[in-house]
Amino acid sequence: GAGVSQSPRYKVAKRGQDVALRCDPISGHVSLFWYQQALGQGPEFLTYFQNEAQLDKSGLPSDRFFAERPEGSVSTLKIQRTQQEDSAVYLCASSFNRAYEQYFGPGTRLTVT
Amino acid sequence: QKEVEQNSGPLSVPEGAIASLNCTYSDRGSQSFFWYRQYSGKSPELIMSIYSNGDKEDGRFTAQLNKASQYVSLLIRDSQPSDSATYLCAVTILTSAGGGADGLTFGKGTHLIIQP
Numbered sequence: 001g002a003g004v005s006q007s008p009r010y011k012v013a014k015r016g017q018d019v020a021l022r023c024d025p026i027s028g029h030v031s032l033f034w035y036q037q038a039l040g041q042g043p044e045f046l047t048y049f050q051n052e053a054q055l056d057k058s059g060l061p062s063d064r065f066f067a068e069r070p071e072g073s074v075s076t077l078k079i080q081r082t083q084q085e086d087s088a089v090y091l092c093a094s095s096f097n098r099a100y101e102q103y104f105g106p107g108t109r110l111t112v113t
Numbered sequence: 114q115k116e117v118e119q120n121s122g123p124l125s126v127p128e129g130a131i132a133s134l135n136c137t138y139s140d141r142g143s144q145s146f147f148w149y150r151q152y153s154g155k156s157p158e159l160i161m162s163i164y165s166n167g168d169k170e171d172g173r174f175t176a177q178l179n180k181a182s183q184y185v186s187l188l189i190r191d192s193q194p195s196d197s198a199t200y201l202c203a204v205t206i207l208t209s210a211g212g213g214a215d216g217l218t219f220g221k222g223t224h225l226i227i228q229p
Contacts, residue, residue: 033216042117042201043157045216059216091156093217101147102217104156 002026004105006092012111013082021077021108025094032075033102034067035091043091049075082112116140119202119220127228132189134223136202139183143204146178148187151199151222160200161187192227199224 005024013019025032030051035043036059045059051072060067064083069075079086089109093102116139126132134148145164149157161176163169163185169176175188185204189196203217 035216040221042203042219042221043217045218048216056216089156101159101162103159104149107156 004092004094004103006090006105006108008108009106010109010111012113015084015112016081018078018080019082019110021079021090021092021110023075023077023092023094023105025073025075025092026103029094029096029103030072031095031097031100031102032069033093033095034075034077035093036061037089037091037107039088046077046090079110082110084112086110087112117202117204117218117220119200119223121221122224123226124223125226125228126192128192128194130192132192132196132225132227134187134189134200134202134225136185136187136220137183138185138202138204138218140204140206140218141180141183142206143183145205146176146185147203147205147217148174148176148185149201149203149219150196151201153199157201189225194227194229197225197227 007022032049034046037043047067048056049069052069064080066078089107091107092105095102118137148161150160151157163176163178173190177186199222201222202220205217
């Protein structure tokens with residue numbers, strides 16, 4: 001079956017612009033996670049959804065970051081007023097349920113100029 | 114503060130030999146343990162999961178977990194050049210509320226090079 005998909009794959013934004021990153025999880029996976037990966041580092045947890053409920057957003061670095069999953073399937077990560085430090089790869093992962101294996105999408109590489 | 118430590122490498126292993134990758138974690142509440150492989154410019158790919166003490170084998174891969182020592186390792190037998198990648202160790206904790214798990218905590222990864 002289809003894996004996790006993310007769009008766009010690459011995004012270049014001018015500093016101060018808003019961006020929206022989309023994640024389409026594996027069908028039937030109720031848990032969805034967003035991570036941020038800087039060059040040479042492991043992914044860092046941002047936020048977690050169980051169906052449509054955002055149960056953990058402790059990793060969001062500032063109030064410029066906002067995520068939603070209104071119908072418990074597709075999720076969007078929005079970054080307002082982008083800054084250069086937001087440049088990173090944003091990874092989405094889904095799992096059958098909370099403690100199960102997480103499968104990652106291809107990521108969105110965001111470059112803020 | 115949850116921490117996962119890995120030697121960043123590079124770890125260079127001749128083709129056909131056993132590659133041994135190690136990981137330690139700080140939180141005794143850690144319950145689930147995963148190894149991901151990440152090729153340059155790609156996203157992490159799940160290789161192994163392990164939940165209880167001991168060894169778990171899958172093909173050329175063996176994961177080993179020792180919760181008392183807070184140590185998890187990955188062995189790759191008969192290493193191939195295609196195994197050259199960064200290997201990420203990740204752990205998760207079951208929260209007390211509802212038994213759910215929060216996000217994975219990753220190490221920085223070990224860069225493995227298999228020399229032909």
